[in-house]
Amino acid sequence: xTLITLALxxxxxxxxxxxxxxxxxxxxxxxxxxxxxxxxxxxxxxxxIVAVGSGLPVPExxxxxxxxxxxxxxxxxxxxxxxxxxxxxxxxxxxxxxNEMIHxxxxxxxxxxxxxxxxxxFSRARAGGVTSILVLPxxxxxxxxxxxxLKLRQSRTxxxxxxxxxxxxxxxxxxxxxxxxxxxxxxxxxxxxGNLAWMRTSFQAALDYRTxxxxxxxxxxxxxMMEALLDVLDGEIRVHVHCxxxxxxxxxxxxxEEFDIRVTAFHHALEAxxxxxxxxxxxxxxxxWPDWWGFKLEAYxxxxxxxxxxxxxxxxxxLHSDSPDTVQRLYTExxxxxxxxxxxxxxxxxxxxxxxxxxxxxxxxxxxxxxKDADLTVFSKHPFDVTTLVEQTWIEGRLVFDxxxxxxxxxxx
Amino acid sequence: xxIPESTKSWSRRGVLGMVAGLPLVARAADMPALxxxxxxxxxxxxxxxxxSNATVLDHSGRLQKGVGVRVESGVVVEIGAAxxxxxxxxxxxxxxxxxxxxxHLGLFEIGAESSTRDDQDKPAITPDARASDGYNPLSAPVAxxxxxxxxxxxxxxxxxxxxAGQAALVRTAGxxxxxxxVREPVALCVSMGRDGLGGDGAPSTRIxxxxxxxxxxxxxxxxxxxxxxxxxxxxxPSDDDSELSPADRITRSLRERRLKVLVTVERADxxxxxxxxxxxxxLDGVLVGCAEGWMVADLxxxxxxxxxxxxxxxxxxxxxxxxxxxxxxxxxxxxGVPIAFGSRMNHMARGLRTDAGVLVAxxxxxxxxxxxxxxxxxxxxxxxxxxxxxxGSSASFFRATGDPLQPRTRVASVWIDGRETAMRSRQTELxxxxxxxx
Numbered sequence: 001x002t003l004i005t006l007a008l009x010x011x012x013x014x015x016x017x018x019x020x021x022x023x024x025x026x027x028x029x030x031x032x033x034x035x036x037x038x039x040x041x042x043x044x045x046x047x048x049i050v051a052v053g054s055g056l057p058v059p060e061x062x063x064x065x066x067x068x069x070x071x072x073x074x075x076x077x078x079x080x081x082x083x084x085x086x087x088x089x090x091x092x093x094x095x096x097x098x099n100e101m102i103h104x105x106x107x108x109x110x111x112x113x114x115x116x117x118x119x120x121x122f123s124r125a126r127a128g129g130v131t132s133i134l135v136l137p138x139x140x141x142x143x144x145x146x147x148x149x150l151k152l153r154q155s156r157t158x159x160x161x162x163x164x165x166x167x168x169x170x171x172x173x174x175x176x177x178x179x180x181x182x183x184x185x186x187x188x189x190x191x192x193x194g195n196l197a198w199m200r201t202s203f204q205a206a207l208d209y210r211t212x213x214x215x216x217x218x219x220x221x222x223x224x225m226m227e228a229l230l231d232v233l234d235g236e237i238r239v240h241v242h243c244x245x246x247x248x249x250x251x252x253x254x255x256x257e258e259f260d261i262r263v264t265a266f267h268h269a270l271e272a273x274x275x276x277x278x279x280x281x282x283x284x285x286x287x288x289w290p291d292w293w294g295f296k297l298e299a300y301x302x303x304x305x306x307x308x309x310x311x312x313x314x315x316x317x318x319l320h321s322d323s324p325d326t327v328q329r330l331y332t333e334x335x336x337x338x339x340x341x342x343x344x345x346x347x348x349x350x351x352x353x354x355x356x357x358x359x360x361x362x363x364x365x366x367x368x369x370x371x372k373d374a375d376l377t378v379f380s381k382h383p384f385d386v387t388t389l390v391e392q393t394w395i396e397g398r399l400v401f402d403x404x405x406x407x408x409x410x411x412x413x
Numbered sequence: 414x415x416i417p418e419s420t421k422s423w424s425r426r427g428v429l430g431m432v433a434g435l436p437l438v439a440r441a442a443d444m445p446a447l448x449x450x451x452x453x454x455x456x457x458x459x460x461x462x463x464x465s466n467a468t469v470l471d472h473s474g475r476l477q478k479g480v481g482v483r484v485e486s487g488v489v490v491e492i493g494a495a496x497x498x499x500x501x502x503x504x505x506x507x508x509x510x511x512x513x514x515x516x517h518l519g520l521f522e523i524g525a526e527s528s529t530r531d532d533q534d535k536p537a538i539t540p541d542a543r544a545s546d547g548y549n550p551l552s553a554p555v556a557x558x559x560x561x562x563x564x565x566x567x568x569x570x571x572x573x574x575x576x577a578g579q580a581a582l583v584r585t586a587g588x589x590x591x592x593x594x595v596r597e598p599v600a601l602c603v604s605m606g607r608d609g610l611g612g613d614g615a616p617s618t619r620i621x622x623x624x625x626x627x628x629x630x631x632x633x634x635x636x637x638x639x640x641x642x643x644x645x646x647x648x649x650p651s652d653d654d655s656e657l658s659p660a661d662r663i664t665r666s667l668r669e670r671r672l673k674v675l676v677t678v679e680r681a682d683x684x685x686x687x688x689x690x691x692x693x694x695x696l697d698g699v700l701v702g703c704a705e706g707w708m709v710a711d712l713x714x715x716x717x718x719x720x721x722x723x724x725x726x727x728x729x730x731x732x733x734x735x736x737x738x739x740x741x742x743x744x745x746x747x748x749g750v751p752i753a754f755g756s757r758m759n760h761m762a763r764g765l766r767t768d769a770g771v772l773v774a775x776x777x778x779x780x781x782x783x784x785x786x787x788x789x790x791x792x793x794x795x796x797x798x799x800x801x802x803x804x805g806s807s808a809s810f811f812r813a814t815g816d817p818l819q820p821r822t823r824v825a826s827v828w829i830d831g832r833e834t835a836m837r838s839r840q841t842e843l844x845x846x847x848x849x850x851x
Binding site: 276325338387410 | 522523524525526553554726728729730731732735736738739740759760761763764767770771773774775779818819820821822823840841843844847848850
């Protein structure tokens with residue numbers, strides 16, 4: 001990789017294209033939409049992609065030209081399920097900020113209030129070509145709180161990492177985790193029956209609260225928890241539900257449809273393949289691992305063809321990491337899915353376009369197209385070759401990782 | 414659940430491997446065959462067969478294209494272009510079976526369900542605990558692991574004990590312990606650093622670990638007389654083992670270097686402590702983990718100890734290995750440290766081959782990764798005959814659609830000791846059940 005910085009000449013000849021901020025040239029471009037572009041050029045201006053094509057001329061005066069001969073260019077990768085920041089490295093008790101387990105219903109707490117901006121895992125994720133993530137609270141609570149959509153910009157501040165264009169999102173959970181964590185003090189659900197009953201009760205309480213606020217002669221104080229639930233009921237917050245077992249998925253659909261709520265994505269969803277028709281009908285997607293299984297009973301029926309079977313019926317499938325480790329190798333995880341039978345195009349979509357759609361930002365990221373954010377990843381080889389490495393990661397036209405300068409980042413300040 | 418038309422047809426399927434579900438009624442005489450099918454073998458006995466037009470990989474990473482392999486009575490008798498006929502593999506690869514150098518395979522069915530966990534004993538120091546006492550050859554992860562090309566696994570009790578117990582070498586097929594367990598003990602498992610702080614009477618700090626290990630050794634029986642470590646002039650203990658407890662017998666065989674000790678250790682200073690402890694006690698050690706081994710690669714090379722690296726993707730996510738790096742294995746290999754790979758997993762052991770591929774991306778020579786996966790563990794633990802695909806070797810190998818380190822490559826068939834095994838697991842049965850929705 002050679003990085004050539006050209007001085008701004010300021011001498012644009014009449015009729016020539018306007019100088020760009022960044023040109024990546026001679027790359028094999030995998031744009032995700034449309035076919036592979038050989039000898040591809042991507043031009044970037046003001047953080048957006050302004051041109052994509054084979055052998056495009058680089059406008060005179062372009063600030064930075066990256067020669068990616070022999071290399072592959074993909075959209076920046078997207079991880080729809082991350083706990084980076086809320087369970088920061090190094091893993092110690094003091095960094096356990098992802099589960100506000102004082103009550104099973106905490107829709108008003110916000111992951112962004114807990115994100116440790118200095119989590120060294122962020123730099124490792126950038127070195128894995130990841131540019132956007134959804135940071136979720138944990139799954140101890142039925143409603144664990146609001147998620148934080150982030151761009152992995154190099155930033156000292158949380159504000160500097162926000163993915164402002166992303167709609168709000170909330171993390172909910174069902175199955176084993178929420179019924180387990182409150183078992184000791186018998187406050188909260190102890191069974192799957194309790195899980196769904198608590199959810200129904202909570203949504204009904206929010207509707208009653210609204211009625212009281214609107215109709216009661218006595219003033220009813222504003223309640224942040226109820227307001228958050230109303231935002232969910234009004235469709236202003238996307239619903240992401242941690243849900244493994246197929247009958248749990250069915251049960252969540254049952255409860256949500258009672259309240260006219262649409263689930264955006266079932267997360268983990270290891271038994272989604274058994275009810276893929278129900279998920280398609282409801283209009284949800286899934287976010288899952290290729291082949292994790294067996295760590296608990298609701299993960300015992302996982303099969304590695306899950307992603308493929310679910311995607312085949314038209315459901316959006318995001319390959320998620322749920323891990324500061326595998327987030328660094330989403331592309332290798334996607335290659336495993338190809339080994340399990342999925343097409344390469346579909347597998348590429350699971351780490352780019354599909355998570356973008358489920359995050360609600362497909363007009364900004366997830367493909368290499370004119371008008372989209374210049375979130376780009378340069379690979380030394382095809383991303384599904386296990387010996388590939390991410391050479392550069394760009395976010396909005398800024399270089400956020402360059403292997404030639406730093407190698408794989410370590411966990412130091 | 415499909416019910417076969419007759420028990421006769423079922424019985425034939427049983428020998429060839431289960432199809433789906435169990436028959437409502439099976440003749441008693443058919444039951445052993447049915448049970449053997451559960452163990453994964455398609456054929457009852459090793460048989461003679463020929464595979465041709467293959468790309469044959471050996472443990473050193475050498476590739477021979479367009480050759481055939483002839484197997485007789487479970488042993489590879491010939492490899493070469495002259496071997497023709499039999500099954501045409503169309504250029505697919507034949508790869509020596511991989512050995513997971515440290516796993517917890519088959520010791521528990523469900524991670525979070527304690528009622529299914531048989532992976533350790535309660536006390537902190539249990540030299541007489543045996544992995545084979547917890548191993549279930551029909552546990553669902555076994556077939557899943559085999560289908561990833563792992564034909565053998567060094568099964569270790571879970572390492573959250575200072576002295577966790579004895580490791581067993583298993584083959585990943587066979588429905589009985591007799592068929593599955595190849596050898597035990599292959600080593601005694603010890604953990605240093607903060608990995609081994611679990612169990613009754615466990616130390617709670619590194620200071621406690623050092624003290625407890627010294628105390629354990631001090632209480633161990635002396636090696637017998639011909640051993641150079643015996644205190645001068647002291648009479649050797651009797652050769653009669655009956656006076657010793659099972660734990661002491663194991664500990665004495667450690668001190669006599671008749672049994673290796675597998676020491677799990679991650680942080681660089683803990684590796685130093687492990688090396689010091691092994692030198693002072695004169696034990697025959699193999700290290701496991703060594704996430705920060707790259708920092709002390711020269712010490713490890715000087716000590717001449719093999720390292721079972723793993724889990725391969727260990728991260729700098731903890732104060733116990735803040736300097737973990739992707740190129741750890743590459744650095745160790747370059748320094749001359751013999752390496753093997755251990756998943757230290759159960760259900761997820763199947764990721765070993767592709768994780769090894771990631772290490773190649775980070776500088777480990779491809780041939781070194783192949784060697785670590787094939788003969789690495791066997792050489793580290795002095796187990797002859799594993800991981801080779803050459804005339805005279807046991808026919809334990811697998812067919813793959815290409816480079817086995819590549820995730821897009823599929824493992825198509827697995828043979829163990831000359832017997833073909835079924836590409837069938839709990840997972841494939843679920844896939845078949847739900848491939849179409851009814």
